[in-house]
Amino acid sequence: MQLHELYSSLAIRNxxxxxxxxxxxxxxTSHEDYGYMTELEYATHPNIDRLASRSATGMLTPVxxxxxxxxxxxxxxxxxxxxISFNIGxxxxxxxxxxxxxxxxxxxxxxNFCTVDDKGVIVDRxxxxxxxxxxxxxxxxxxxxxxxxxxxxxxxxQDHRFVLRLKGTDLDGNIANTDPGTVGAKPKPAKALAPGAxxxxxxxxxxxxxxxxxxxxxxxxNALVLRGFSMLPNIPSFYELYGLRSxxxxxxPMYKGLARTVGMDILDCGKTFPDQLRTLxxxxxxxxxxxxxxxxxxxxxxDGDFLSKVNHIENLDSCIDSIVRLDPAVLAIxxxxxTPASLKSHSWHxxxxxxxxxxCRRDGSTxxxxxxxxxxxxGNMESKYLMGLLLAHALRLEKFGA
Amino acid sequence: MQLHELYSSLAIRNxxxxxxxxxxxxxxTSHEDYGYMTELEYATHPNIDRLASRSATGMLTPVxxxxxxxxxxxxxxxxxxxxISFNIGxxxxxxxxxxxxxxxxxxxxxxNFCTVDDKGVIVDRxxxxxxxxxxxxxxxxxxxxxxxxxxxxxxxxQDHRFVLRLKGTDLDGNIANTDPGTVGAKPKPAKALAPGAxxxxxxxxxxxxxxxxxxxxxxxxNALVLRGFSMLPNIPSFYELYGLRSxxxxxxPMYKGLARTVGMDILDCGKTFPDQLRTLxxxxxxxxxxxxxxxxxxxxxxDGDFLSKVNHIENLDSCIDSIVRLDPAVLAIxxxxxTPASLKSHSWHxxxxxxxxxxCRRDGSTxxxxxxxxxxxxGNMESKYLMGLLLAHALRLEKFGA
Numbered sequence: 001m002q003l004h005e006l007y008s009s010l011a012i013r014n015x016x017x018x019x020x021x022x023x024x025x026x027x028x029t030s031h032e033d034y035g036y037m038t039e040l041e042y043a044t045h046p047n048i049d050r051l052a053s054r055s056a057t058g059m060l061t062p063v064x065x066x067x068x069x070x071x072x073x074x075x076x077x078x079x080x081x082x083x084i085s086f087n088i089g090x091x092x093x094x095x096x097x098x099x100x101x102x103x104x105x106x107x108x109x110x111x112n113f114c115t116v117d118d119k120g121v122i123v124d125r126x127x128x129x130x131x132x133x134x135x136x137x138x139x140x141x142x143x144x145x146x147x148x149x150x151x152x153x154x155x156x157x158q159d160h161r162f163v164l165r166l167k168g169t170d171l172d173g174n175i176a177n178t179d180p181g182t183v184g185a186k187p188k189p190a191k192a193l194a195p196g197a198x199x200x201x202x203x204x205x206x207x208x209x210x211x212x213x214x215x216x217x218x219x220x221x222n223a224l225v226l227r228g229f230s231m232l233p234n235i236p237s238f239y240e241l242y243g244l245r246s247x248x249x250x251x252x253p254m255y256k257g258l259a260r261t262v263g264m265d266i267l268d269c270g271k272t273f274p275d276q277l278r279t280l281x282x283x284x285x286x287x288x289x290x291x292x293x294x295x296x297x298x299x300x301x302x303d304g305d306f307l308s309k310v311n312h313i314e315n316l317d318s319c320i321d322s323i324v325r326l327d328p329a330v331l332a333i334x335x336x337x338x339t340p341a342s343l344k345s346h347s348w349h350x351x352x353x354x355x356x357x358x359x360c361r362r363d364g365s366t367x368x369x370x371x372x373x374x375x376x377x378x379g380n381m382e383s384k385y386l387m388g389l390l391l392a393h394a395l396r397l398e399k400f401g402a
Numbered sequence: 403m404q405l406h407e408l409y410s411s412l413a414i415r416n417x418x419x420x421x422x423x424x425x426x427x428x429x430x431t432s433h434e435d436y437g438y439m440t441e442l443e444y445a446t447h448p449n450i451d452r453l454a455s456r457s458a459t460g461m462l463t464p465v466x467x468x469x470x471x472x473x474x475x476x477x478x479x480x481x482x483x484x485x486i487s488f489n490i491g492x493x494x495x496x497x498x499x500x501x502x503x504x505x506x507x508x509x510x511x512x513x514n515f516c517t518v519d520d521k522g523v524i525v526d527r528x529x530x531x532x533x534x535x536x537x538x539x540x541x542x543x544x545x546x547x548x549x550x551x552x553x554x555x556x557x558x559x560q561d562h563r564f565v566l567r568l569k570g571t572d573l574d575g576n577i578a579n580t581d582p583g584t585v586g587a588k589p590k591p592a593k594a595l596a597p598g599a600x601x602x603x604x605x606x607x608x609x610x611x612x613x614x615x616x617x618x619x620x621x622x623x624n625a626l627v628l629r630g631f632s633m634l635p636n637i638p639s640f641y642e643l644y645g646l647r648s649x650x651x652x653x654x655p656m657y658k659g660l661a662r663t664v665g666m667d668i669l670d671c672g673k674t675f676p677d678q679l680r681t682l683x684x685x686x687x688x689x690x691x692x693x694x695x696x697x698x699x700x701x702x703x704x705d706g707d708f709l710s711k712v713n714h715i716e717n718l719d720s721c722i723d724s725i726v727r728l729d730p731a732v733l734a735i736x737x738x739x740x741t742p743a744s745l746k747s748h749s750w751h752x753x754x755x756x757x758x759x760x761x762c763r764r765d766g767s768t769x770x771x772x773x774x775x776x777x778x779x780x781g782n783m784e785s786k787y788l789m790g791l792l793l794a795h796a797l798r799l800e801k802f803g804a
Contacts, residue, residue: 066790073803093804380781
């Protein structure tokens with residue numbers, strides 16, 4: 001029995017509401033320019049700290065020690081799904097990131113325009129990072145390509161990047177990258193990685209052959225490569241699993257998409273955090289579980305901008321009382337992964353967790369920082385266990401066994 | 403997917419160097435004669451303590467809570483291999499311990515000379531712990547025994563103990579002990595535990611029959627029993643798994659042997675800890691990962707000699723700066739298991755871990771003791787996760803998932 005099946009088998013319904021406030025890339029690590037503090041330690045956040053005094057705290061390990069997660073595994077873990085068993089492919093994630101709503105029968109791939117020489121050998125894997133507008137123009141050259149047994153959609157992402165979407169029946173995403181991953185090699189033909197994927201590989205090759213033919217005369221972006229062929233994993237919905245009517249308050253498409261994979265309703269929630277909170281209030285009576293995604297901390301971390309990340313933590317803190325006033329039975333504040341400004345990327349460091357509920361044992365925490373949470377009573381657990389813990393604190397899990 | 407396969411699938415190469423300083427049997431437990439302190443708490447170790455202030459600390463559970471590991475599982479865990487999946491048999495470990503280099507096709511067993519009465523019933527399982535010299539003499543009586551389909555080697559270990567090594571093709575180590583494990587019973591015939599092991603069992607029995615015949619007239623050590631039949635497990639190398647050029651600096655044969663099972667180069671490193679450290683410096687540019695094994699703490703723990711163990715910790719501390727000066731990207735100081743002087747044996751207690759890297763969050767630790775590490779930010783994790791954590795801190799693991 002997988003973990004989510006165990007939780008699911010015990011789930012019962014009641015009126016208790018759960019709110020997860022996910023601060024993307026929240027966790028930092030010691031920064032030598034700021035007294036070896038993290039962003040969360042450097043920031044002033046009196047309102048969250050006040051919550052800490054009636055909370056239990058701990059740490060979440062997104063996947064396993066040392067593993068730096070992409071956004072896909074990081075979110076699936078928080079939704080109670082083993083992020084190693086339920087892998088979301090690059091093609092699907094890229095599609096979610098631009099707001100596409102893939103069907104379970106679609107195959108998706110991430111495409112890159114690239115530059116090849118007159119022998120077809122790749123000399124620039126990103127075609128000089130052409131502007132998105134040129135990407136659109138090139139895609140327009142390809143949009144009327146027809147291939148038997150599949151409809152093909154092409155969607156620009158940014159710069160040289162696009163999404164290839166194959167729609168059809170009996171498609172199979174077990175296909176190796178055509179991208180050789182290096183300059184000095186030719187794009188590879190699509191190759192089936194499983195017997196059932198032969199037809200899909202043939203469809204891809206038929207498309208690519210025509211596409212390369214049409215791109216041949218162009219300057220710069222005169223070829224393409226594809227990678228991350230994938231299909232939506234067969235993920236059970238929150239309602240099916242836990243009996244939760246669930247809603248996502250996210251601004252960026254990828255996080256809306258990730259929430260959609262577990263069947264959350266995606267609420268139109270404006271463009272700012274206060275907009276998100278107003279939407280929360282407006283829909284408060286209609287759902288049991290709210291997932292609020294706060295993006296800015298991750299972006300600043302990726303940029304290596306320590307002080308901006310600090311600033312966004314402080315901004316968030318100043319708004320937090322409008323969640324607290326709604327008095328959810330369970331409020332969890334955490335991150336999906338770390339994005340330390342000192343590393344300018346996602347990292348493997350476990351993420352602080354603050355859990356507020358009348359069923360918590362108040363563990364003496366008086367602030368929300370890595371230092372406090374690393375000593376918190378909840379200890380350090382894999383993120384996939386959070387969902388069960390939240391349901392438990394909402395008294396939504398029955399006793400296991402007699 | 404097994405854990406080492408997950409780490410392996412994400413491993414990338416760079417120039418960052420890793421050093422693991424393994425203090426064998428490091429961990430102690432409260433000793434009533436010394437203010438209920440452990441050896442590590444009682445010892446003075448200012449140099450390691452200074453490192454603590456720029457480290458993150460935690461605890462490693464060698465196998466699982468309550469499990470006391472032998473040296474085999476304890477080391478395999480630290481090398482990133484699940485110590486339950488990869489079992490090193492007693493015969494193989496005994497061979498490694500005397501410096502043999504088993505081939506993957508060899509079958510090895512631990513042998514004991516014993517004493518039987520005139521009905522062949524064991525009356526002393528260790529033949530009065532005969533001196534090693536007598537053990538050698540008895541083995542000389544047996545060395546020209548010939549058996550079809552296998553070459554047989556016999557190597558004295560210590561006292562009544564020896565190693566039986568069968569060399570051949572198609573040998574199989576799935577053979578039950580001939581040692582009944584008690585006095586009052588006869589040595590059992592070797593019995594195949596799997597269909598493929600019948601031939602090997604016949605070889606063993608042919609050898610044992612001749613051996614018992616030759617020993618019959620001797621006094622004291624007049625029979626033998628065999629146990630722990632085993633072959634080298636099929637263990638992937640560090641280079642293959644993690645892309646690490648790795649070297650072991652160990653003085654005792656068994657630890658060289660354990661390091662050899664994961665493909666480390668075994669450096670000739672003298673007879674003392676300062677010798678080991680000079681070797682480290684000499685080979686610094688040639689490897690990515692260094693495993694330094696410090697034995698003396700374990701031996702004193704086994705002897706129940708609290709103060710000697712304290713003394714060896716203090717000696718080690720006085721030399722530590724020559725590692726620090728090399729400025730490894732990641733330095734981990736830990737143990738393979740506990741050997742509390744109060745228990746005079748290995749124990750199950752989790753072992754303190756100190757991890758120094760610029761990518762650490764300094765967790766406020768100011769000393770290296772069980773008390774500090776049990777509250778450290780890294781928490782308590784199974785030893786098998788250490789390898790991934792070290793690779794992560796050396797920025798040698800790619801992101802998992804999109």
